[in-house]
Amino acid sequence: MVVPTYNEVENLEELVRRVRKAAPEAGILVVDDASTDGTAALAAGLAAELGDVAVLERPAKLGLGSAYRDGFRRAIDEGADICVQMDADLSHDPDVLPALLANVELGADLAIGSRYVPGGLTENWPRRRRWLSRWGNRYAAGVLGLAVNDATAGYRAYRSDALAEMDFETVSADGYGFQIEMTHRLVRCGGRIVEFPVEFRDRRAGESKLSQGIVGEALGLVVRLWLADRRGRRLRRRSNG
Ligand SMILES: Nc1nc2c(ncn2[C@@H]2O[C@H](COP(=O)(O)OP(=O)(O)O)[C@@H](O)[C@H]2O)c(=O)[nH]1
Ligand SMILES: [Mg+2]
Numbered sequence: 001m002v003v004p005t006y007n008e009v010e011n012l013e014e015l016v017r018r019v020r021k022a023a024p025e026a027g028i029l030v031v032d033d034a035s036t037d038g039t040a041a042l043a044a045g046l047a048a049e050l051g052d053v054a055v056l057e058r059p060a061k062l063g064l065g066s067a068y069r070d071g072f073r074r075a076i077d078e079g080a081d082i083c084v085q086m087d088a089d090l091s092h093d094p095d096v097l098p099a100l101l102a103n104v105e106l107g108a109d110l111a112i113g114s115r116y117v118p119g120g121l122t123e124n125w126p127r128r129r130r131w132l133s134r135w136g137n138r139y140a141a142g143v144l145g146l147a148v149n150d151a152t153a154g155y156r157a158y159r160s161d162a163l164a165e166m167d168f169e170t171v172s173a174d175g176y177g178f179q180i181e182m183t184h185r186l187v188r189c190g191g192r193i194v195e196f197p198v199e200f201r202d203r204r205a206g207e208s209k210l211s212q213g214i215v216g217e218a219l220g221l222v223v224r225l226w227l228a229d230r231r232g233r234r235l236r237r238r239s240n241g
Contacts, residue, residue: 001028001084001097002071004064008088009037010205016046016053018094019086023101026084028053029075031067034060064210065178069169076160084157089203092155096198100157109162109191110183112148113155119197120150132215140180140222144229149195151183152176152218162191175214177221184225 001019005012016028030043032055040057047053056074058067072083082104086092096113103111115122116137122130133152140151156179166185173181186193 001026001086002068002075003028003030003086003088004067004071005030005032005035005039005043005088006061006209007035007037007039008206009035009039009042011089011203012039012042013046015086015088015090015094016043016050019097020050022094023097026097026101027075027078027080029056029071030054030088031056031058031071033058033062033067063174065171065174068178069171072158072160072163072168076163081160082157083160083163085154087154089206091201091203093198093201096155096196099196100155103194103196104157104159107192108194109159110186110193111157112150112153112183112193112195113198114150114153114195115198115200116149117195117197120195120199122200122202124202125200136176136215136218139219143222143226144180144184146183146187148183148187148193152179153198154179155198155200158186162186162189165189166191173217173221175210175217177214177218180218180221181225188229 003015019026019028032040032043040055043053043055047055056070068085075083082101084100092113100111100113114120116134122133137149137151140146141148166189168182171178171181171185
């Protein structure tokens with residue numbers, strides 16, 4: 001379980017305890033980017049108390065994409081068969097964890113906790129943000145032909161072998177773009193994706209750490225990935241004769 005944190009002192013303890021209860025066999029890795037509110041110290045205390053909790057402390061706020069890359073690398077090096085990503089702000093319900101894990105155990109390369117399949121929803125997000133997310137997803141999936149309803153979801157379980165095969169460390173986007181680029185990469189590698197419905201709840205404590213700029217970045221990324229796909233198709237056509 002890779003849990004990125006930036007100033008999540010109000011949320012992390014409840015999250016870690018609920019994750020441990022829902023999936024006692026899962027090791028937890030908190031990737032903290034020099035939070036100024038004592039999140040790392042809280043995580044260290046939980047590690048000492050509960051065991052099988054580790055803290056990766058990074059020197060500065062280096063972004064969500066790079067937090068996941070470092071976290072996955074460490075989890076795989078320590079022998080994890082499945083890497084789960086989950087926000088620290090309690091937006092992702094720990095009780096869904098066994099279902100996500102089961103989907104990967106049953107053969108999926110990626111199980112997405114999806115807000116946009118029947119049974120899924122976003123609760124208490126302002127209308128503007130809901131609209132942006134819903135249409136951003138339609139745009140990304142439509143342009144790239146992903147056949148995925150929630151490509152920006154941050155609640156996911158990956159088979160570690162699939163992560164290695166798709167060379168995840170070269171995925172460069174950040175924020176929502178990171179989720180889109182990872183999904184795109186996995187689909188192009190022939191990975192199998194399952195979407196499992198989740199009810200996303202906006203954080204009650206603390207504030208969002210993702211800027212609006214990250215949305216524009218994601219839109220540009222979709223165009224770049226589309227162009228790269230097109231170039232790839234052309235090259236293949238040329239080399240086939
Ligand atoms: N390590 C790390 N975690 C981050 C960074 N930015 C956001 N996070 C964490 O990523 C998760 C999602 O961020 P959040 O602000 O809730 O995004 P939102 O739900 O889209 O508004 C939370 O657990 C944040 O603490 C970062 O730069 N580094
Ligand atoms: Mg959040």
